[in-house]
Amino acid sequence: DQQVKQNSPSLSVQEGRISILNCDYTNSMFDYFLWYKKYPAEGPTFLISISSIKDKNEDGRFTVFLNKSAKHLSLHIVPSQPGDSAVYFCAARSGGSNYKLTFGKGTLLTVNP
């Protein structure tokens, strides 16, 4: 049973345009959500996060939106750059002292020059 789902395996956008990556979750106990970026032959690196008490968090070109009622979050990248081309993983954590992260399968973003 996949608790964190990224239904789009890949996404292609033009440089300068907006990239929107989506993530859905099923576990209502998740209280913290993260996005990671992964380049080939490297480990995932943390990008941005959001607590369940917020609906938006922004960091430079990256914004994460959380819709708790829909159990949906999205990552917006504006403007997209070729260096953003990577696999993006959505992750979620349950509440309390459990620091275990559950990951989606990832979305491959390709930004074309």
Add this chain to the structure above:
Amino acid sequence: DAGVIQSPRHEVTEMGQEVTLRCKPISGHDYLFWYRQTMMRGLELLIYFNNNVPIDDSGMPEDRFSAKMPNASFSTLKIQPSEPRDSAVYFCASSSTLGQGNTEAFFGQGTRLTVV
């Protein structure tokens, strides 16, 4: 800090052999995680430790898999005997709960395991 260090980067072994993957977490981090990445299942958590104690090993696929953390700066993931279906990239990650309980985990570069 050099980040999370994993060794080896690549491992090719024959079916039935024992494989040991190693991890050095970031100094001062009190959580350590072992993940496995495959095309079919994505990134799945195998086991994690808090202060060197295993907390949740429900993701360990079989008894052939075992993990230890003898001290705060070293962990191993062992597969004995290895099988071709164990071929995957294995990641180690660590995080700290100091301060505001940030759950951002820092990942190593991974070990690509191929069992032939």
